[in-house]
Amino acid sequence: MLEGLEISEVFFSYVEKESNTFRFDDDYFSKSNIENQKLIRKKAYEKLSNLSYLITDFGAFSQMNFVSYEESGVLFLRNQNIKNNLVSTADSVCITDEAYNRLSLKLAEGDVLIPRVGTLGGAAVIQAKHLPCSANQNLAQIKPNLNRINTYFLSTFLCSKFGYSQVLKSATGNVQPWLNLENIGNIEIPLVSKEFQSQIEATVLAAIASTDKANTSYAKAESLLLDALGMANFSSNTEAINVKTFKASFVATGRLDAEYYQPKYEDFERMVVNHPLGFTTIASEYELIKQTSNRDKSAYNYIEIGDINVSDGAASFNCFDVEELPDNAKLEAKRGDLLISKVRPNRGAVAIIDFDDADLIVSGAFTVLREKEVSVFHNETLKVLLRTKMYREWMLKFNIGTQYPVIRDEDILNLPIPCIDEPTQEKIAALVKESFSLKAESERLLDVAKRAVEIAIEQDENAGMAYIESNS
Secondary structure (H helix, E strand, C coil), X not given: CCCCCCCCCCCHHHHHHHCCCCCCCCCCCCHHHHHXXXXXXXXXXXXXXXXXXXXXXXXXXXXXXXXXXXXXXXXXXXXXXXXXXXXCCCCCEEECHHHHHHCCCCCCCCCEEEECECCCCCEEECCHHHCCEEECCCEEXXXXXXXXXXXXXXXXXXXXXXXXXXXXXXCECCCCCECCHHHHHCCEEECCCHHHHHHHHHHHHHHHHHHHHHHHHHHHHHHHHHHHHCCCCCCCCCCCCCCCCCHHHHHHHCCCCHHHHCHHHHXXXXXXXXXXXXXXXXXXXXXECCCEXXXXXXXXXXXXXXXXXXXXXXXXXXXXXXXXXCXXXXXXXXXXXXXXXXXCHHHCCEEECCCCCCCEEEECCEEEEEECCCCCCCHHHHHXXXXXXXXXXXHHHHCECCCCCECCHHHHHCCEEECCCHHHHHHHHHHHHHHHHHHHHHHHHHHHHHHHHHHHHHCCHHHHHHHHHHCC
């Protein structure tokens, strides 16, 4: 009767001792959680609260009344900025100096941030380059006692399966899981040698350096493109009023909403169509892929909007059994296809599929483009172009719907794009490929550091150190 079920049998006294809120749900005492706890407790360990000077958060929610998001100013971090041991600033916002000075949470070099509301898991270390900096109420600030624990080791442990399982185990709530500060303080941390912690730090710092180089390469590609377009110092019309006749508006376009007729959009189009080398359209250079999957395989590699990293346009996928695929998993795709999110296109969720995995299916919320044989555009050039500030703003012109605004395939296909000379496109492609190669190396090193921590817990530090050396 019980074959195939996961059952944990624990004493009532164990439940009382291990759960400060007297939890006895199956997730809290799952076999994997109990086994992970046993492995940590086989070695010397301490609660995070005993290894930290402070574990705190944003404070009173009313402080958000001081905050309004700006394009420049003091960095203000949110959940999406804390990745796997990295602080991503590509999708970040800023606040004014005045707002920052009024907030109680001010981050310092060496602080560790961990998500505590919503999407849980992961951690990252604040570096000097991020300062001055604050964070919203969805993130917790940990100030480690550096005499007892290395801040990069702590962050890596929290990203490992041993840290992640404790985070999920301690989370409460169903619709939106959250961690209270006490539960964060109760996370159990293994005590390892300073030498091992230093090796983890060196590996993580090498990964961060590789990410920084990748960002520099991508920035060079975008700068090269903007210079070729004459857009480096371009500023659009900020006038909010545009007078149109009924014939020139609704009769011509079928649109009456004011957003569609903002003068800046006319500036964008004028700049492109007047480009010295001429212009083309996406439809002229790319084929729209509408081939839907018949779902006759047992499993598929699925890409949805959330699998596009808006910081660099990298795509990933998850494998699903066919019966578990969401209804919107529709379109067949392959290496070289360009994916453009039709949902919130201003976020820059534009990616090139650069892997050969079979049975690939993508969300119907993407426009899927395939370069034509006679195309004068490289994939990398179009990707960088559509991720520029101008094009991200421009695509908002075509939003339809109110509760769930999206743009249509035809609006993307009809976008004019400037012709770029071949040598410039080749340089852009080389820089984009270099950026992806550096990002891949960074991810590899972060995985090495994380796995080394897990090996040190499962086996011993020597095995963890050997793993780092063999993968350096």
